Amino acid sequence: MNGIGLELILRNHAEIAVYCKPIYCIDFEVLECAAKKLALQIPKDMYIHPLNMQDIFDDEIIKAGQICAKSGLYSFKSFEKAVELSIEHEASLVTLPIHKYAWQLAGIEYAGHTQYLRHRFQKEAIMMLGCKEMFVALFTDHIPLSKVSGMIQKEKLLQFFRDFYHAYSLLFAPLQTTQTPKNDTKHGTQDSKEIQLESLQELSSNTLKQNAINANLVKRLLYDEKNIEKTIIEKTQDSIQEIAPHNHSLQPKKELKIAVLGLNPHAGDNGVLGHEDMIINECIEIINKEIGAEVFIGSIAPDSAFIPHNREKYSIFIAMYHDSGLAPLKALYFDRSINVSLNLPILRTSPDHGTCFDKAYQSNNNISMESYLESFRFLCQVNM
Structure with a gap:
């Protein structure tokens, strides 16, 4: 006030x-x-x-x-x-x-x-900020930088990917009978159709209810x-x-592409510059298997993630911490960007x-x- x-x-x-x-x-x-x-x-x-x-x-x-x-x-x-x-x-x-x-x-x-x-x-509300040209979701948001590394844990990050995929799909695409992520400890062992059917049943009391509410x-x-x-x-x-990113607005989920930023310089250089990016890469591999499509891409080196070439390919990004994703976003689209709470x-x-x-x-x-x-x-x- x-x-x-x-x-x-x-x-x-x-x-x-x-x-x-x-x-x-x-x-x-x-x-x-x-x-x-x-x-x-x-x-x-x-x-x-x-x-x-x-x-x-x-x-x-x-x-x-x-x-x-x-x-x-x-x-x-x-x-x-x-x-x-x-x-x-x-x-x-x-x-x-x-x-x-x-x-x-x-x-x-x-x-x-x-x-x-x-x-x-x-x-776990998810912060997503941006505009029709580009949205950035944050894995961690308002915490000290010193605590970010400790937050990058396999199950926590994997659940974030699942939640974001579901929530974002509810906003920009109708719920379709494409592959839907399932939390399965035996990653990659089930047929994609089985994953689809079991996931829809598992999510019926939560995801479908949320879809009905949002509608x-x-x-x-x-x-x-x-x-x-x-x-x-x-x-x-x-x-x-016009408001939804151009490359998958109201398109089937299989066309959705989400660029995931690494944490460390050069996305860790295969563990040389930090182990966190290895966890990120493992989670990306698992979530894509659950979906049955290569939706999550990365991890991408944060310093080059937002170059024009990448922004032509991706309009959705996930950053591991606040300033990694929001500094580029606000430099490009400060006046038009909004904050959206998902999930x-x-x-x-x-x-x-x-x-x-x-x-x-x-x-x-x-x-x-x-x-x-x-x-x-x-x-x-x-x-x-």
Whole structure:
């Protein structure tokens, strides 16, 4: 609230309201304070779900560009309420940037939205960031670099590959009768058809249920069906392939190619520069056998993974740690990239930028709105 989040809401509501009906978890008094500071009007058609927390502020509600415990607590409670509404109504969720230190000052034990979602749903939420040209998923995200090496364990990484393959396929392709990964300790011993049938049975109570939920995420709450014009619907449907990476948008799973980055320089040079990449390579071999197709490619040396030649071949990348994957992504597509939380019962997106305290509540701040708008477009398009 002390950053640019409320400005994003106020300046972009009119455009978003054309094709969806957002519900904002905020008290009117807080939004009114932001609007006055920005010299903006609160749109009359905004639907606000109050938190009834305005009384926690004993002086000025908004302290532009400042980190404080009260703003951290307020943003967390807003997020917490939004999650509960998403569960109740099977709706998608868009979150605004938060300052992690403000959460810490407020006594919030989570390092961010994703960490809370993992705890709330007891599932390993996967962070995937990017735009239609390129998405990057993170095996580890908000942990110190010194702990990354210890996280690269065979079963943990292999399960991550399985979860990502399932979750990504649910977003961008219909569930088809192609080979589906199966967690089998006797790797490679079963016929691909047997793997397919057993996997579908094994996943029926989880994957299919999640698919059904995701298919209705927007329709029940986000979409205002009475006010959507036919032309808007057709335009949105036509643009599904624009948001999804071009080389496998709505294509059979067997055409999906995912480039996996190594951890060490030169992807370890066959163990000379570190053993972790040997584990990564083994997991890639196993998951491809489970799928019955060469979907996961690598490991690829991180320093050359994002060269133009590779980006022509791959539009999905998996990085072992935060900066390995996100530094190239943000150098290329910072203004348009979004953050997507996969492998959860709800689908959540957010802008791929921070609170921008240095630009908050300032005139002529030249804030880009694209990432925020893309967060909504993505949800509407993948759920049409």
